[in-house]
Amino acid sequence: MTADSQIDIQYLKAIGRICAETLRRMMDATRAGITTRELDGIGRAFLEAEGARSAPQVTYNYPGATCISVSPVIAHGIPNEHVLQQGELIHIDVSAELDGYFADTGASMVVSKRDRTFEKLLEATKGTLNKALRAAKAGNPLSGIGQTVHKEARKRGYNVIHDLSGHGIGRRLHEEPKDILNYYNPNESFILNEGLVLAIEPFLTTGMGRTTQMKDGWSLRTADNAIAAQFEHTIIVTKNEPIVLTL
DSSP states (O other), X not given: OBOOSHHHHHHHHHHHHHHHHHHHHHHHHOOTTXXXXXXXXXXXXXXXXXXXXXXXXXXXXXXXXXXXXXXXXXXXXXXXXXXXXXTOEEEEEEEEEETTEEEEEEEXXXXXXXXXXXXXXXXXXXXXXXXXXXXXXXXSBTHHHHHHHHHHHHHTTXXXXXXXXXXXXXXXXXXXXXXXXXXXXXXXXXXXXXXXXXXXXXXXXXXXXXXXXOTTSSXXXXXXXXXXXXXXXXXXXXXXXXXXXXX
């Protein structure tokens, strides 16, 4: 959607804040010994307390309130009875709806342990997201976001996951533009306009950058079982710095 009024911006900021706070609470609660279902329950409880609804449940009848993926799963992991172990790399994705407006955010972290290999990947992915956000300016080509992500990932020694992407958002969880690729597509002619609402989410990996779907029909893991990380923000495009809704 294009946020073309202060009312739109007000409501988008409200759901963005809720998603960001849900993610923060879940990350703070992440520790060895907790199950991913229990972690999802923390997110669900806060969303409900705020009057918000899980976007994947509303949109796709997804079996959890949030997506919690334990590496090598990188996206759409279903919360279950898996007990988190010290040193596991996990990814939490929170998207929700309030009063007809949607926002989406996500982050990766290591459970209860410092690991330089993982931390380096996390730092690179977070830094890549920050660079991508600065490329999202009104008048710039959409393809410039993917070009920035791919260039930054390669500079830091990683590959991007080619079959996962960001997306337009706002009045629905997934809107036009449907795919904000994490690599450069020379055939993409879409130009960013002021007020456009986007969910930008780089995925970086040590592997070849492809995923495969697991038997549960939802979870996506890296095809080569390589580690991967993701960070995501929902933004409103402006002529200068974007309005980041999910800080």
